Amino acid sequence: MLTLQCPYCGVDAEETELHAEGEAHLKRFGPGSSDDEFETYLFMRENPKGVHFERWRHSNGCGKFFHAARSTTTLEVFGTYSAQTYEPPQDIKDKISAKYPGWSWRDFS
């Protein structure tokens, strides 16, 4: 069972208290964008074997959205962090680098 620490209330929440909310750090393309940008925003997602960044929501808890960095193969959790950010914090990136040197995910590495 996946356990993620909610960065807002500090609870080590197990999966049944959480709701998966898709890929992290998506940039929205709305009115005024091209059809290609809009299509990419709506449908194109990363599906990596390994390091991945996701959004989760502490739905049966404080109700807040947050980010999680984890491995889709080992289920190791590198850390959770605030939703109010455009990229993963350096300490989490360092932790991933220690385990998977040379990793990259979209624009992050």
Next chain:
Amino acid sequence: MSNAVSALEKTSFEGFAKVSETGLRGMITLRGDLSSKPVKDAVIASTGAEVPDVRRMSRGSIGDVAWMSPDELLIVCDYRAANEVVTTLLAALDGAHALAVNVSDARAVFRIEGDGAREVLAKVAPVDLSTEGFQPDDFRRTRIAQVAAAFWMNSDDSFEVVCFRSVAQYVFDVLKVSAQEGGEVGFL
């Protein structure tokens, strides 16, 4: 004036712990910046209690205040006092960016008491209910079986559970099954 009644009108069940619906309870949702002075002052002015720490409940002469999320508190008070608490809150907030609503009639409250109280909850909520993990005035939003709920522990070691009124019967039934004689686990 209509005659307000609680969801299950104080139904109770005696197993290895006692589960009872507590009757009408005043409940107010307050949202705002919990670290701001206007919100802190308004909470004290309306309840007599301080803004609680994360996942804690603070006690006041008029109402108790529970930490719901980084920007939300739940004020628990006497049912008939709720509207007045909201009035005092709004007056004290004096236009500060915040929201206070009387949600008493949208909720139900259950009390679980007796030696097995911890176990009754531990079986139906994914929460550490060991004596080290959960203490009086600790407060937790979580789920009870399949529905959202919140609970806290009182100084007499009883627990009180809050859920939506629409699922009151479900929560009572779940707690009842969990408290049945013969269902003791004896671990906590």
